Amino acid sequence: MASFLIFSVQVLLLISVASASHFTAGTVRVVPREKHLDGSIQVDIHFRETYRFCYNYFDWTCWSGNCGNTLETKEVPSNCPRSYHLMTVDPDGDRVICRYGTIINRECASCNQPQGFDLDEINCVLHYRSTSYTGTYGFELVVEDFPRTTISLISTNGTSTQRFPLPAHRYKRGINQHLPITHIFCQIPLQFSVLVDSPAPSCTEGEYLPRFVYPTPSHGDHLNAQVNEEFEIKVKAVADYSIVGDIIFTGPLTTTKHRIAQGEFNIRWTPTLHQLGDQVPICFIAEAAFSYQQYQSEMRCVWVHVEHAKANVICNETSMTVELEKAAFKTLDEDHLRLNDPSNTACRLHSNGTHVIGFIPLNECGTMIKEDDENLVFSNEITTFEDVRDIITRKHLLEVQFSCQYPKRGNVTLGFTVHRDNRTITEKGFGTFTYNFEFYPDNLFGAMVNPSLYPLEYDVGEKIYMQIEATSSVNNTVLFVDSCSASPYDNPNYQPTYPIIENGCTLDSTVVIYPPSHNKQFRFSIDAFKFIGLHDQVYISCSVILCEAGNLNTRCSRGCVPPTYNHRRKRAALIETGAHFISQGPLRLRSTPERESSVTGLNLNVAFIAGCLLAAIAMICGVMIHRFKRAAVRYQPLSTTEQ
Incomplete structure (x- = not known):
């Protein structure tokens, strides 16, 4: 002893x-x-x-x-x-x-x-x-x-x-x-x-000295990790006048850091069976630069407790399968378990005699997607609830997080190359209704584009025509599109996205809204654009609502509500549905022949001068590039006249 x-x-x-x-x-x-x-x-x-x-x-x-x-x-x-x-x-x-x-x-x-x-x-x-x-x-x-x-x-x-x-x-x-x-x-x-x-010019954290912000854990937090499951700590630091370029950390031998964006990092570690039961310290600081001076944040340390794996996760190209062992949780009530998106009835968990099992598509059930320079990470979690209507809780409930990581050069996108099916939903007061989201060849909105042709290809700047339609047995209803956005992945939780419509207001200047043939239809177009970076595909996702027609108290009746409009309300039962996400794609964007020919037809002398200038800039910026890697991908439309 x-x-x-x-x-x-x-x-x-x-x-x-x-x-x-x-x-x-x-x-x-x-x-x-x-x-x-x-x-x-x-x-x-x-x-x-x-x-x-x-x-x-x-x-x-x-x-x-x-x-x-x-x-x-x-x-x-x-x-x-x-x-x-x-x-x-x-x-x-x-x-x-x-x-x-x-x-x-x-x-x-x-x-x-x-x-x-x-x-x-x-x-x-x-x-x-x-x-x-x-x-x-x-x-x-x-x-x-x-x-x-x-x-x-x-x-x-x-x-x-x-x-x-x-x-x-x-x-x-x-x-x-x-x-x-x-x-x-x-x-x-x-x-x-x-x-x-x-x-330092100032001792106030967040000016020159980096300041940690959410979702960085607090100093002294006790976190849980599972054997043979990747554990992740999210670290984010900000500074107004200096540039947060790195973090310094200490942890177990196989711990790694991954830069997500400027000032955002993930610390990852996979415990082994030998480390079962350990309390492992992981510490980190953020480092920022201003001129030739380096400044550091406070130091934060957390304790990581290594436990038995709570869930077995099987990853494939289009989905995750998670198996939760019942014996690991003595008070587990399988009827009170849910995924991130409890409103989607297709994402329910089921059980056999020994395990609770969930089949989760990578683009549904509230699955979150994040990326770094090398990988895509899809994550979700199983949580317990007392009442399905609860939004918050003050009790310690079960939370089992799981994820699948895919290299960007792998085959994860193969699962997203098909036309998205209609979405059918049942809600009290509105019965069963179906949302249909399709692309059309022109503004006549006659025959929709054949699903067998997906992924659809568009030239940058070409008009993309879309129609959203709701089919419902309740006649006295109207469709309202609250928001639409574009993303490289078929996932409404992917951040950042490019907003097209928000709060019922059009944000993209190329959006054109066309008259519908009935109240449960929304027709619009947008000029095709590309994401700046390595992404070669686009998905359009929209949040839609069905409301009782003619009722001035519904969200549908208010139309465009600017962000400065602060009216807070509680959704009234039986006069409108909850917001539902629907998506369609993928779209493949290509440069126009005129654009390509204009590039190849550049005067060689101009090209040579530009090449020398770029080389000089590269030499000057070499040290900064070595220390601070590229920032996250930015998104914006590209016009056909840009060179």
Whole structure:
């Protein structure tokens, strides 16, 4: 038991917040694994260091009772107070305290306490206040854990010792000196340095210093990951005057980061069976640049608890199949489970004797889609609910997230090359009705384009004619199109999209609305456009509503409602339906022959001059391109006259 308790404290040495030019950091974590018959305990020691330069170096020696020395650097502008939370935790619930080292050549070399810094020993927080000069300040701390009640330790030879709780008066005042061994379970030296750099123009987070925003987790959050399932932390930072170009993180060996857009990153890690039951720390900071100066955000750390996989996910080109084992959830009520989109009756879960099973198309059931430079990630989740009408809850409910990741060069788009079928919906007061979304060859809206011809091809700038029609057994109804948008993927949750109609108002200047033949029909056209970037296809998705005709209290009767119009209302039962998403596509966009010929017919001298100019710009911008990769793809219409 004594051996286990000695290694029970898990200490994370903070990630450095120094800039890339002088970055040094390290982490150490000791995890007990197995107790052998001879009384010895097998432990895993996770150790990581980062150095200024790229070379292999490892030199770490463990002496009895003194394991875990490392050196690291943190950076702070000299005029900006900042607090560093030393992430410490004890799985047994013991009290963990940090103090300055006091025993020379054992706990510290110089045993100095730098001026301008205060150490909150009880909460293990180092506060920087101010200093008289810039430079590097070294810290030699000791992390100790104390029992909360008196505990007897029995060794393998039969002898026993006791460990006593920390005296209350010492706990309130702090430690600040060595305590008798009768109080301490474990001691781990914690050594690092803080670089006090030149002043920042402002200490307000979000101006020059990056500021974390949603969906970045809070410092100290406890998150759950499943064995053999990819775990993801979403990190987003903003700054008004500097450019957020990177994050620096520390985590398990196989942890990776992926840039989603400027200031947005995903940290991903897949736990193995060997890590089952671990509490794994992952820390990160955001780094921004202004002129030649680097600025760092606060440091945030989270604890990731590794659990058994809750769901088995099978990915194919058009769908995800998820299997949730009932035995993993003792209080599971399979009748109260749903996916992201509970309104779609085609997305219901079913069960057999052992599992709850869901078949989820990649473009339905509320599946979310995100992308980075290399991959598309489709995600959804199974949640529990008490009442199907609930929007919020204040109870801890089951949430099982699952996803499928596809390389952009793979075959994921093969599932989206067919014509989308009509959508049939049943709602109280409106019975069963069907939405039909089709493309037409001209503004006469005669025969629709044959579904066998999909994907449809259009030249940039060519008119695209569309018609949305509702078929309902209730005659006294009217169709209203609240919004329409274009996306590279057949998914209304994909962001960003290009808005065409929003709040009933046309946003694209090329939109033309044509008279319908009856109240449950909407006809319009738009000039064909391409997405700027690698996307070669477009889907049109619309949000539509059926309302009682002639009723002035419905959404349909108000028509275009600008965003500044703040009227909030609750949907009245029986006079209008909920909003339903329908989509059609894909459309393939191509450049016109005139456009291609004009490009190839450029004067060679002009082309040569342009090539030289681009080469010069590339040389000038090379460093920035190396440090900050391209931003997210932008979307806008292209006219046929653009060159």
